[in-house]
Amino acid sequence: MERKTIDLDQGWDYMQKGITKLKRILEGLPEPPFSSEEYMMLYTTIYNMCTQKPPHDYSQQLYDKYREAFEEYITSTVLPSLRERHDEFMLRELVKRWANHKIMVRWLSRFFHYLDRYFIARRSLPALNEVGLTCFRDLVYNDVHVKVRDAVITLIDKEREGEQIDRALLKNVLDIFVEIGMGLMDRYEEDFEAHMLQDTGAYYSRKASNWILEDSCPDYMLKSEECLKKERDRVSHYLHSSSETKLSEKVQHELLVMHANQLLDKEHSGCRALLRDDKVEDLSRMYRLYCKIPRGLDPVANIFKQHITAEGTALVQQAEDAASNQASNAAGVQEQVLIRKIIELHDKYMTYVTDCFQNHTLFHKALKEAFEVFCNKTVAGSSSAELLATFCDNILKKGGSEKLSDEAIEETLEKVVKLLAYISDKDLFAEFYRKKLARRLLFDRSANDDHERSILTKLKQQCGGQFTSKMEGMVTDLTLARENQASFEDYLRSNSAAAHPGIDLTVTVLTTGFWPSYKSFDLNLPAEMVKCVEVFKGFYETKTKHRKLTWIYSLGTCHINGKFEQKTIELIVSTYQAAVLLLFNASDRLSYSEIMAQLNLTHDDLVRLLHSLSCAKYKILSKEPNTKTISQSDYFEFNSKFTDKLRRIKIPLPPVDERKKVVEDVDKDRRYAIDAAIVRIMKSRKVLGHQQLVSECVEQLSRMFKPDIKAIKKRMEDLITRDYLERDKDNANMFRYLA
Amino acid sequence: MMRRSASKKTGQPNSTNPITYSPSDLFRTASSKASSKEMERIDNLFYAYANRSSGMIDPEGIETLCSDMEVDHTDVRILMLAWKMRAEKQGYFILEEWRRGLKALRADTVSKLRKALPELEKEIRRPSNFVDFYSYSFRYCLTEEKQKSIDIESICQLLDLVLGSQFRAQVDYFIDYLKIQSDYKVINMDQWMGFFRFCNEISFPDLNNYNPDLAWPLVLDNFVEWMQAKQS
Numbered sequence: 014m015e016r017k018t019i020d021l022d023q024g025w026d027y028m029q030k031g032i033t034k035l036k037r038i039l040e041g042l043p044e045p046p047f048s049s050e051e052y053m054m055l056y057t058t059i060y061n062m063c064t065q066k067p068p069h070d071y072s073q074q075l076y077d078k079y080r081e082a083f084e085e086y087i088t089s090t091v092l093p094s095l096r097e098r099h100d101e102f103m104l105r106e107l108v109k110r111w112a113n114h115k116i117m118v119r120w121l122s123r124f125f126h127y128l129d130r131y132f133i134a135r136r137s138l139p140a141l142n143e144v145g146l147t148c149f150r151d152l153v154y155n156d157v158h159v160k161v162r163d164a165v166i167t168l169i170d171k172e173r174e175g176e177q178i179d180r181a182l183l184k185n186v187l188d189i190f191v192e193i194g195m196g197l198m199d200r201y202e203e204d205f206e207a208h209m210l211q212d213t214g215a216y217y218s219r220k221a222s223n224w225i226l227e228d229s230c231p232d233y234m235l236k237s238e239e240c241l242k243k244e245r246d247r248v249s250h251y252l253h254s255s256s257e258t259k260l261s262e263k264v265q266h267e268l269l270v271m272h273a274n275q276l277l278d279k280e281h282s283g284c285r286a287l288l289r290d291d292k293v294e295d296l297s298r299m300y301r302l303y304c305k306i307p308r309g310l311d312p313v314a315n316i317f318k319q320h321i322t323a324e325g326t327a328l329v330q331q332a333e334d335a336a337s338n339q340a341s342n343a344a345g346v347q348e349q350v351l352i353r354k355i356i357e358l359h360d361k362y363m364t365y366v367t368d369c370f371q372n373h374t375l376f377h378k379a380l381k382e383a384f385e386v387f388c389n390k391t392v393a394g395s396s397s398a399e400l401l402a403t404f405c406d407n408i409l410k411k412g413g414s415e416k417l418s419d420e421a422i423e424e425t426l427e428k429v430v431k432l433l434a435y436i437s438d439k440d441l442f443a444e445f446y447r448k449k450l451a452r453r454l455l456f457d458r459s460a461n462d463d464h465e466r467s468i469l470t471k472l473k474q475q476c477g478g479q480f481t482s483k484m485e486g487m488v489t490d491l492t493l494a495r496e497n498q499a500s501f502e503d504y505l506r507s508n509s510a511a512a513h514p515g516i517d518l519t520v521t522v523l524t525t526g527f528w529p530s531y532k533s534f535d536l537n538l539p540a541e542m543v544k545c546v547e548v549f550k551g552f553y554e555t556k557t558k559h560r561k562l563t564w565i566y567s568l569g570t571c572h573i574n575g576k577f578e579q580k581t582i583e584l585i586v587s588t589y590q591a592a593v594l595l596l597f598n599a600s601d602r603l604s605y606s607e608i609m610a611q612l613n614l615t616h617d618d619l620v621r622l623l624h625s626l627s628c629a630k631y632k633i634l635s636k637e638p639n640t641k642t643i644s645q646s647d648y649f650e651f652n653s654k655f656t657d658k659l660r661r662i663k664i665p666l667p668p669v670d671e672r673k674k675v676v677e678d679v680d681k682d683r684r685y686a687i688d689a690a691i692v693r694i695m696k697s698r699k700v701l702g703h704q705q706l707v708s709e710c711v712e713q714l715s716r717m718f719k720p721d722i723k724a725i726k727k728r729m730e731d732l733i734t735r736d737y738l739e740r741d742k743d744n745a746n747m748f749r750y751l752a
Numbered sequence: 753m754m755r756r757s758a759s760k761k762t763g764q765p766n767s768t769n770p771i772t773y774s775p776s777d778l779f780r781t782a783s784s785k786a787s788s789k790e791m792e793r794i795d796n797l798f799y800a801y802a803n804r805s806s807g808m809i810d811p812e813g814i815e816t817l818c819s820d821m822e823v824d825h826t827d828v829r830i831l832m833l834a835w836k837m838r839a840e841k842q843g844y845f846i847l848e849e850w851r852r853g854l855k856a857l858r859a860d861t862v863s864k865l866r867k868a869l870p871e872l873e874k875e876i877r878r879p880s881n882f883v884d885f886y887s888y889s890f891r892y893c894l895t896e897e898k899q900k901s902i903d904i905e906s907i908c909q910l911l912d913l914v915l916g917s918q919f920r921a922q923v924d925y926f927i928d929y930l931k932i933q934s935d936y937k938v939i940n941m942d943q944w945m946g947f948f949r950f951c952n953e954i955s956f957p958d959l960n961n962y963n964p965d966l967a968w969p970l971v972l973d974n975f976v977e978w979m980q981a982k983q984s
Contacts, residue, residue: 703966703967704965704966704967707965722965723970723973726969726970726973727970730940730942730943730969730970733940733942734900734901734940734942740942740967745946745949745967746966746967747967748967
């Protein structure tokens with residue numbers, strides 16, 4: 014059946030009825046909802062009017078009228094209702110009108126849907142939905158958004174001051190800003206967010222100016238933390254999530270960045286004071302607040318470093334003062350106390366780094382740099398390298414730390430090795446350690462083999478195998494020596510009596526390269542000992558013909574029976590002391606010079622020896638004149654009247670100060686090390702500028718020590734003289750390797 | 753270089769060919785005759801001062817020469833003469849060296865030699881030559897075989913002699929320093945040349961543009977430190 018053509022006016026009249034009905038519903042007037050027939054009819058009317066043959070296809074007109082319907086409604090009803098309201102009431106009205114509008118758009122676009130299907134595509138026109146929203150935007154939003162924004166910001170500031178506001182309302186309002194952008198956030202960002210941020214900035218700027226003057230640092234930080242939390246809260250409740258970062262940054266900037274210096278440097282409550290008073294919680298807060306700000310932690314880390322440096326330096330100064338005040342620094346007690354205190358300091362601030370400062374690299378670095386400053390200071394003439402080596406010796410030797418448990422000792426050793434990382438003269442430490450290790454091993458003064466090996470393992474881990482290879486060699490030598498001694502004893506048993514030394518002999522053979530260098534004197538041995546040396550040499554030659562034995566008598570120990578009048582006492586003395594004493598088997602009375610001639614020792618050594626035997630605790634020899642010091646004109650006699658309640662006594666020989674020799678040896682090694690580094694670098698680079706050569710040299714050597722620039726220059730000059738290098742003819746700052 | 757263009761007639765071996773001389777030939781022959789005469793005079797002069805047995809001019813001979821030239825034998829001009837001769841051994845001149853030097857100076861008598869000295873000085877003072885002369889003067893003082901450095905005392909004298917007129921202040925202060933320091937007992941070639949570079953490049957006595965981080969020899973670093981300590 015032919016469809017009857019619908020005339021435009023006729024058709025539009027019909028539509029108008031539907032629109033009016035819709036408006037009534039929106040206004041809340043009593044009106045039954047649309048039935049499905051009503052809907053169908055409206056839809057079909059549009060359909061028909063669009064599918065009629067020209068000139069009766071009214072698509073364009075209907076499209077225009079669709080838009081006009083909105084425009085009319087908005088202009089007549091919506092806008093007036095908004096304009097007559099203000100502030101919060103206006104906001105509510107807007108929300109209502111927006112909601113209504115969306116419904117209107119939804120319904121009308123359904124009625125007019127046919128246009129969406131063909132017409133808009135054919136003519137590349139905006140879809141019905143978009144048309145509807147655009148009307149609202151152009152007529153309503155553009156008119157009121159400034160007022161709306163101001164009203165919202167006012168409410169936000171009220172909430173900041175503590176008043177309760179209608180958060181749901183704000184959320185709805187701000188949703189309009191978002192939706193009106195129709196896919197883009199530009200309306201929200203330009204028309205609302207930018208202004209909100211500016212207002213926020215001004216707000217917190219005012220607050221900060223007051224707080225920074227009135228509040229202590231911890232209080233200010235608490236307030237800041239609180240504010241940041243509240244702002245985040247605000248975002249989650251009604252602001253758009255995209256505002257969070259910008260808002261936090263704004264608040265952070267006003268509260269924390271603008272006043273950072275003032276805050277951290279507050280005299281009685283700032284960062285320095287918090288560190289001084291161990292305010293862990295406040296410092297944790299400070300970290301939390303500043304870690305999100307770019308470079309925000311730099312000043313904090315700096316103050317941390319300064320604080321630790323000051324504390325460490327004070328400890329060093331304390332030790333220095335105490336050591337110089339005491340008449341005799343009881344075996345460097347002050348220095349040992351210092352090491353312990355430094356370890357405690359390290360533990361304390363490492364905890365800060367891991368707990369308060371969340372293991373941040375900046376703070377690890379600050380701690381390291383601080384320790385590097387004061388851990389390299391000298392105390393009472395001893396370098397830190399020496400102090401540390403002495404500290405280890407005290408733990409590892411017998412009578413040192415027997416009261417401590419194994420775990421405690423392990424822990425302490427672990428911490429000592431960590432401290433070594435801060436000391437630049439690591440090679441000096443190695444040398445002192447080696448010397449003391451030698452003494453412990455050779456005089457059987459090591460408390461526990463496991464601890465000895467354990468610390469070597471730790472040192473190896475930290476400083477590399479080269480660092481500990483000699484020390485490990487020393488420990489191995491001792492083990493081998495024990496086996497060797499067993500073989501020696503077998504040899505003695507299986508040989509004739511003539512090949513017997515006549516006295517009990519234990520020999521420890523040391524591998525030269527591993528052990529510190531010892532001077533060996535041509536001591537005139539007592540006859541009894543001469544035989545010992547011969548016999549052992551005979552035995553040793555059965556084992557190997559390719560080694561040369563050099564006897565170090567200065568390290569030997571002798572057990573001698575002194576047949577005094579009252580009773581016989583066993584004396585435990587060094588070989589040198591024994592040699593002196595045995596002279597008195599042949600003569601009753603000897604002068605200094607006679608003893609000197611017989612033994613062939615240096616004056617320094619002889620004075621030390623005679624002093625230990627005649628002027629110290631145990632006077633085995635009587636001296637004439639009976640003064641407290643040895644002079645070259647003295648006479649000595651065997652003191653037969655000597656006695657002691659013990660049957661066996663040890664007569665100690667005070668050790669020679671090894672410091673000078675150690676320093677000399679290390680300096681010599683350093684010269685070789687610098688030479689080797691320079692040659693190595695130049696060999697691979699062939700041509701290199703002076704400054705680069707120096708800096709590469711320093712870097713290569715830094716694992717063991719910090720070379721003096723002048724020392725490097727001196728070695729370079731030496732290498733030039735020895736024709737390893739030459740200066741470039743044209744550029745005096747350039748050097749060439751001479752193959 | 754002029755080529756001998758002896759006119760040769762081909763073919764008849766025994767015919768007497770009239771020898772034709774061109775004017776340049778005449779000049780050449782005359783000048784070569786003159787130059788061989790000059791060489792003769794130079795050689796004669798050499799033997800006048802040379803030691804009979806060694807065949808070279810020894811320190812005594814040089815002293816005599818100096819007094820004949822009315823120049824003190826410690827005068828720098830003698831060193832300059834040695835340079836011109838490229839003499840190798842201090843205190844001795846051999847014939848080859850003598851010939852080389854006097855020929856270059858165009859002197860075949862003592863008086864001509866004396867008159868050539870001012871010109872020689874000017875020649876040497878030219879920057880392009882002076883460096884060479886400066887390094888030569890160090891090498892000239894290395895008297896022992898394999899010797900590479902010169903003792904402080906001698907260096908001080910040499911500095912004064914060679915650089916004294918040009919860099920009076922630097923030389924005086926440096927000599928003072930060398931005498932009181934104890935790090936170095938000898939100075940090597942690198943340090944010697946370094947000092948010359950120092951005089952040329954570093955403003956004195958303020959030493960403002962001296963940078964110890966550069967490759968200056970250590971002795972100069974120490975010298976500058978000493979100067980700066982004195983000035984403060």
